[in-house]
Amino acid sequence: xxxxxxxxxxxxxxxxxxxxxxxxxxxxxxxxxxxxxxxxxxxxxxxxxxxxxxxxxxxxxxxxxxxxxxxxxxxxxxxxxxxxxxxxxxxxxxxxxxxxxxxxxxxxxxxxxxxxxxx
Numbered sequence: 705x706x707x708x709x710x711x712x713x714x715x716x717x718x719x720x721x722x723x724x725x726x727x728x729x730x731x732x733x734x735x736x737x738x739x740x741x742x743x744x745x746x747x748x749x750x751x752x753x754x755x756x757x758x759x760x761x762x763x764x765x766x767x768x769x770x771x772x773x774x775x776x777x778x779x780x781x782x783x784x785x786x787x788x789x790x791x792x793x794x795x796x797x798x799x800x801x802x803x804x805x806x807x808x809x810x811x812x813x814x815x816x817x818x819x820x821x822x823x
Contacts (some may be wrong), residue, residue: 715761716745716820719804723748728755735789742785754797756786758817761806770772770805771814776821783820 720730723746732747746757758778760770767773779801785801803817 709821712759712761715806716759718761718806718809719757719759720746722804722813724749726813732789735785737785737788738792740788742781744782744785744789747789751765754786754790754799755802756764756782756789756799757802757804758782759804760804762819763808765807770807770812771785771803771809771817774803774817775787779818779821786820 716733720733724730728748728750730746730748732744735744735747736742737744744756745759746755748755748757749811759776760773762770782801788794788803790799800816801818801820803814805812805814
């Protein structure tokens with residue numbers, strides 16, 4: 705497995721552990737929407753809200769900060785995958801999009817990081 709894949713998996717595990725310690729119930733990890741390439745890193749529940757969490761891991765800032773990788777295109781794909789998840793699972797809860805950035809092992813969690821972009 706390539707180094708960036710190893711780093712990404714470790715970051716997702718660290719993010720899931722962090723969220724669980726903060727009282728989130730992890731429902732899914734690496735959920736892939738059917739007939740799509742869209743993936744949700746973490747789907748969790750917190751305070752009667754479905755929380756879709758995008759995890760971005762970096763070992764340094766050579767390619768920018770972790771949060772800078774969540775651009776409009778990524779937001780759109782996350783919104784599409786979240787919509788598919790909510791429909792397939794028949795979930796009737798508000799949905800929130802969070803981003804967990806991990807830089808050199810340090811976790812930063814931004815709740816309500818973005819609203820889904822208009823199509």
